[in-house]
Amino acid sequence: MTPDAHPRTRPGARADLCSATRLGLRLFRGPGWTYHDPAGRVLSCAVGLTALVAGATLGGARSRVLWTTALLPDIALLYGIAAAPGFERLPLYAVRPYNVLHSPAVPAALFALAAVTRSRRTAVAGLGWLGHIGVDRGFGYGPRRADGTRC
Incomplete structure (x- = not known):
């Protein structure tokens, strides 16, 4: 289909x-596994919080890598916020970076790189990024439509 x-x-x-x-x-x-349903939001938030706890366990609670990557996906939001008419709608030039940075493919790539290089810091970065995405979905924030509005 x-x-x-x-x-x-x-x-x-x-x-x-x-x-x-x-x-x-x-x-x-x-x-039920969608951030539009309450059960999906709870599950997404649980995944995100578990990833953050695992990252804090693996890299330390004060890990700069963990907390930097936990906040980094929102750089696209900051990129477009200056020209945005409001938080609900991003400018068109910021939609693609926002959707890419909030895609589970980014932490998956970091996990793959961590497995190949056996790098603990890269694994912590993947956990921080996954934590951000999971918590965002738990609060109902997902990909943006092409016009910049939330789904």
């Missing part, structure tokens, strides 16, 4: 990132 075939989209219309994300989450994780 392609994102174009999602039942909430108009026939022939291309689904946006938010619809494709919801579709993928429903297909592979089952109902």
